[in-house]
Amino acid sequence: MxxxxxxxxxxxxxxxxxxxxxxxxxxxQQEVISEINDKWGESVYFYGPILKVPYTVFEETLSINQKTNETFKQQKAITKYAYFFPEDLKAKSNVITKVLNRNNYESVVYSSKMNFNGQYIQPDFSSKNISPDVIQWNKATILIKTTNLKSIKDEVKINLGGTKFTFEPVYSTNLNDSTQALETGFIDLKNILKADKTNFNFDITYNGSKQIKMVPIGKITQLKMQSNWTSPSFTGNFLPDDKTKKISDNGFEANWKILHINRAFPQQFFENLPDLGTYAFGVDFIIPVDQxxxxxxxxxxxxxxxxxxxxxxxxxxxxxxxxxxxxxxxxxxxxxxxxxxxxxxxxxxxxxxxxxxxxxxxxxxxxxxxxxxxxxxxxxxxxxxxxxxxxxxxxxxxxxxxxxxxxxxxxxxxxxxxxxxxxxxxxxxxx
Structure with missing residues (x-):
């Protein structure tokens, strides 16, 4: 014994x-998966579209004339930015997954076609007592923040109030910011936002892997996602509606509806746009238990x-x-x-x-x-x-x-x- x-x-x-x-x-295997995903496309994080409106503030400084010792005031004009989120944001995402193999290893990747539409209301600066005279209405832009610029497959254009604007990549000097940005050219809001509510829509197609997440910046945010992936893992700050969620051998369908009272941030920010990634929600596309x-x-x-x-x-x-x-x-x-x-x-x-x-x-x-x-x-x-x-x-x-x-x-x-x-x-x- x-x-x-x-x-x-x-x-x-x-x-x-x-x-x-x-x-x-x-x-x-993880090394090979990382290499495959890096070439095909990493996870997708979407934060936008955000209306970015510049305005001017004047700072007064006191200066002394060295010869006469007289004190006088000087005004310096500084441009700052206000960020406004959509009143409504509706998104549809069709995700087609497939397994890529290299030698004995495999990785799950996907192609996702995403459609966004919604409405903007007239930007309101009254909460900060900003005069309409200092608002640079003709230099507004629309901003999108994401993490996967290199895997966007088509040109991205937004139709705002019947006029199309093209997004261009923006170089970021902030090394601590992991997101990248797309931004339109100047938009004259006085000519575009004529009505109380102005519609917008655009499409964006990604190659990605692992995950899709977006930030619910609309006052009412709705997302409908369909995919052929049979083992979705719903992640983030919000879960889809159980009544409409469907998971079968052919894939899944999920719907989210998030109100502004469900998250702890307002519909506009002044001076700085924070990273709201902690409020993002989405789906993980991973093999639950691999070999x-x-x-x-x-x-x-x-x-x-x-x-x-x-x-x-x-x-x-x-x-x-x-x-x-x-x-x-x-x-x-x-x-x-x-x-x-x-x-x-x-x-x-x-x-x-x-x-x-x-x-x-x-x-x-x-x-x-x-x-x-x-x-x-x-x-x-x-x-x-x-x-x-x-x-x-x-x-x-x-x-x-x-x-x-x-x-x-x-x-x-x-x-x-x-x-x-x-x-x-x-x-x-x-x-």
């Missing part, structure tokens, strides 16, 4: 090497598999009085370790389920045939084959489960303990 227990602990060393191999391959995560979860049960398999052989040895040499235990343990190297190597060229099935059959067959020569009978090897089949099936079910893995695992271990207690009840441990 001492030697078998010691051997079990010794086998944790090659099992640790297997875990390290899985982590190494997983790290390599390396599944392999890592399987290897965590390695100690359990080795321990229970040795326990089965030890009980058979105790009941049948057949002697099993420690070398034979070692061969069985190495076969169990080999299961995980087979699993990860086959998974990289196939699916995890198929790899698990092939590796399990190979190891169960190897140990069963080896036990025929050890135990000299057919009933014990058949029992071992059935026990290992049940054990590997039990572990596979746990790996596939997410929310109920702990519950099923606990119940299964309780059943295994009960079975061991039942079969060992007649063994006389005093002999």
């Amino acid at each position: 001492i030697m078998v227990a010691f051997l079990t602990l010794i086998l944790l060393i090659p099992l640790a090497f297997v875990n390290e191999l899985i982590r190494e391959r997983s790290t390599r 390396y995560q599944q392999n890592e979860r399987a290897s965590k049960y390695g100690f359990l598999v080795i321990g229970l398999t040795f326990l089965i052989f030890f009980l058979i040895q105790s009941i049948s009085k057949i002697k099993i040499h420690i070398f034979q235990y070692s061969m069985i343990g190495l076969a169990l370790i080999l299961f995980y190297t087979l699993l990860i190597s086959i998974t990289e060229h196939s699916s995890f389920t198929k790899a698990y099935f092939i590796a399990a059959i190979a190891v169960i067959t190897l140990i069963s045939l080896y036990s025929v020569s050890i135990l000299k009978q057919r009933k014990f090897p058949m029992f071992i084959a059935a026990a290992l089949t049940g054990l590997y099936t039990f572990i596979y079910v746990i790996i596939q489960l997410e929310n109920y893995a702990l519950l099923v695992g606990s119940i299964g271990l309780f059943g295994i303990l009960a079975a061991v207690m039942y079969f060992s009840r007649k063994i006389d441990w005093n002999k």
Whole structure:
């Protein structure tokens, strides 16, 4: 018993090497994914469109004439900016995902066509007591902040009040700002915003990966997103409407409606435009449990598999009085370790389920045939084959489960303990 227990602990060393191999391959996969995503397009963050209106403020300074010692006032004109968000903002996004492969690794990427439309109202400067005379109405622009300029596939133009304006990239001198900007040329608001509400609309097409997020800057913000991705992870500060959300084998459809009273920022800012990324919402396009995560979860049960398999052989040895040499235990343990190297190597060229099935059959067959020569009978090897089949099936079910893995695992271990207690009840441990 001492030697078998010691051997079990010794086998944790090659099992640790297997875990390290899985982590190494997983790290390599992340590097390849980052490289693929960098070339195709990173995650999309959208913050706009924002009406940017310049205005002039005058600062007075006191100066002294050195010859006469007289004090006089000087006025300096400084241009500042006010930022106004849309009254209504409606967005539609059609996201088509696909898996890109490089060697044995894969990454989920997407192409997204987004349509935005809404309304602006007349900018109101009264809250800051700014005179209409100092507002530079003819030098207003529209601003969009994003994180993925290089993956925009078409020219971006906005139709505001029946007139089209083209967005151009803006160089940012703020190194701490991770976003990039698109901005139109000058817009004469006196000619454009003639009505109480002025409509706008524009399209933008992205290549991206991992995620789409946007900031709800409209007084009423609505987003409708459709995709062929079957495992969406809704993220951010707001979740879609459960009543209209649909997820099926063909993809998903989700709808958001966010009011200005649902977020803690106003409809206009003066002087500085803050980063409101903490209020963004959207969808993550990721593989929920990839092949390396599944392999890592399987290897965590390695100690359990080795321990229970040795326990089965030890009980058979105790009941049948057949002697099993420690070398034979070692061969069985190495076969169990080999299961995980087979699993990860086959998974990289196939699916995890198929790899698990092939590796399990190979190891169960190897140990069963080896036990025929050890135990000299057919009933014990058949029992071992059935026990290992049940054990590997039990572990596979746990790996596939997410929310109920702990519950099923606990119940299964309780059943295994009960079975061991039942079969060992007649063994006389005093002999």
